Amino acid sequence: MIGLNHYLVISAALFSLGIMAVLTRKNAVNVLMGVELILNSANINLIAFSKYSAGNLQGQIFAVFIIVIAAAEAAVALAIVLAMYRIIKSVNLDRADTLKG
Amino acid sequence: MDNALLAEIIFYFFAVLTVASAAVVVFARSLIHSAFALLFTFLGVAALYAFLGADFLAATQMIIYVGGILVLLLFGVMLTHKLYDLNLKSETFQFLPAVLAVIAVFATLVIYMLRTHWHNGGQLPAMPTTAAIGELLMKDYVLPFEVASILLLMALIGAAMIVRRKTE
Numbered sequence: 001m002i003g004l005n006h007y008l009v010i011s012a013a014l015f016s017l018g019i020m021a022v023l024t025r026k027n028a029v030n031v032l033m034g035v036e037l038i039l040n041s042a043n044i045n046l047i048a049f050s051k052y053s054a055g056n057l058q059g060q061i062f063a064v065f066i067i068v069i070a071a072a073e074a075a076v077a078l079a080i081v082l083a084m085y086r087i088i089k090s091v092n093l094d095r096a097d098t099l100k101g
Numbered sequence: 102m103d104n105a106l107l108a109e110i111i112f113y114f115f116a117v118l119t120v121a122s123a124a125v126v127v128f129a130r131s132l133i134h135s136a137f138a139l140l141f142t143f144l145g146v147a148a149l150y151a152f153l154g155a156d157f158l159a160a161t162q163m164i165i166y167v168g169g170i171l172v173l174l175l176f177g178v179m180l181t182h183k184l185y186d187l188n189l190k191s192e193t194f195q196f197l198p199a200v201l202a203v204i205a206v207f208a209t210l211v212i213y214m215l216r217t218h219w220h221n222g223g224q225l226p227a228m229p230t231t232a233a234i235g236e237l238l239m240k241d242y243v244l245p246f247e248v249a250s251i252l253l254l255m256a257l258i259g260a261a262m263i264v265r266r267k268t269e
Contacts, residue, residue, distance in 0.1 A: 001105070001109075002108070002109060002112050002152070004219060005214065005215055006112070006116070007149065007153070008211075008214040008215075009211055009214070010116050010119060010120060010149065012207055012210040012211050012214065013120045013123070013207065014119065014120065014123055014142075014146075015206075015207075015210070016203045016204075016206055016207040016210070017120075017123045017124060017126070017127045017203075018123075018127075019202075019203055019206060020127050020199060020200070020203045021126065021127045023195065023199040023202070023203070024127075024193040024194060024195060024196055024199045025127075025192075025193060026192040026193065026194060027132060027192070028181075029132065029174060029177045029178050029181065030132060030135060032174060032177070033126055033135055033136070033139055033174060034126075034127065036139070036166075036170060036174075037123055037126065037127075037139075037142065040142070040143070040146050040166075043146070043150075043158075044146060044149060044150075047150055047153045047155050047158060048153055049219075050153075050155075050225065051153045051154055051155075051224060051225045052219070052221070052224060053219050053220050053221060053222060054220075054222050055222040055223035055224060055225055056222075056225070057225070057230060057233055057234060057237060058237075060155050060157070060158055060230060060234060061234060061237055061238065061242055063155070063158055064158065064161065064234065064238070065245060065249055067158075067161060067162070067165055067166075068249045068252065068253060069249075069252070070165075070166075070170065071165055071169060071170060071253070071256075072252055072253055072255075072256035073256075074169075074170045074173050074174070075173065075256050075257070075260045076256050076259055076260050076263070078173050078174070078176070078177045078260070079259070079260035079261075079263040079264045080263060081177055081181060082177070082180060082181065082263075082264050083263050083264060085180070085181045086266075091181045092192070094194075
């Protein structure tokens with residue numbers, strides 16, 4: 001019988017993999033992919049709790065707003081990455097150290 | 102074969118697809134492989150939404166993530182690398198400490214998730230959710246809905262401003 005715990009474990013795995021991408025990747029676009037994984041894991045949690053724990057639709061409404069935030073975040077972050085590429089000719093996050101004292 | 106067993110097999114198929122392709126996203130050497138593995142992760146997550154009875158969100162996931170965000174990320178990959186540079190490697194650093202930290206985070210999350218007795222307020226019946234979500238968005242959640250639309254407008258204008266070339 002598939003229950004709440006199955007979904008929680010999947011979402012914990014997705015969250016950990018997203019953290020892994022954010023921590024280890026040097027490429028800015030790859031870090032963004034990790035952030036998308038983290039947002040997806042949060043959404044799985046919200047919808048699973050909406051079905052198995054709350055028994056109403058509020059979790060799904062919350063997930064709709066998270067998808068909106070994710071879309072806005074991806075657009076702005078890609079714009080910043082492109083601007084960074086134009087200025088320092090690289091998307092390697094180690095090279096974005098202009099503000100380092 | 103009864104229906105419950107079949108549903109369980111399909112659920113585990115999509116669960117493994119989601120987590121395995123997410124692992125490919127994180128560990129693949131090539132950026133293009135990462136981007137295409139992300140496609141399968143998003144598809145698997147949409148299938149999990151469908152399993153949870155969230156039909157509207159499954160369709161939204163397909164349209165926005167697969168049709169929008171993934172294409173945007175692929176544009177990001179293509180525009181920031183020379184196209185004849187076929188290998189498009191992504192370097193990693195601090196690999197071992199990161200693996201240890203992530204395993205610790207995962208173990209803690211799973212242990213405490215399985216130990217907790219979650220509140221059980223009854224299950225959502227399996228029914229189409231689109232009409233109910235639309236009604237909630239237009240009644241109880243109309244202010245967050247409008248704020249979200251303003252946020253999207255701001256993101257649109259901001260992104261266009263950031264990438265615009267300065268005219269000298």
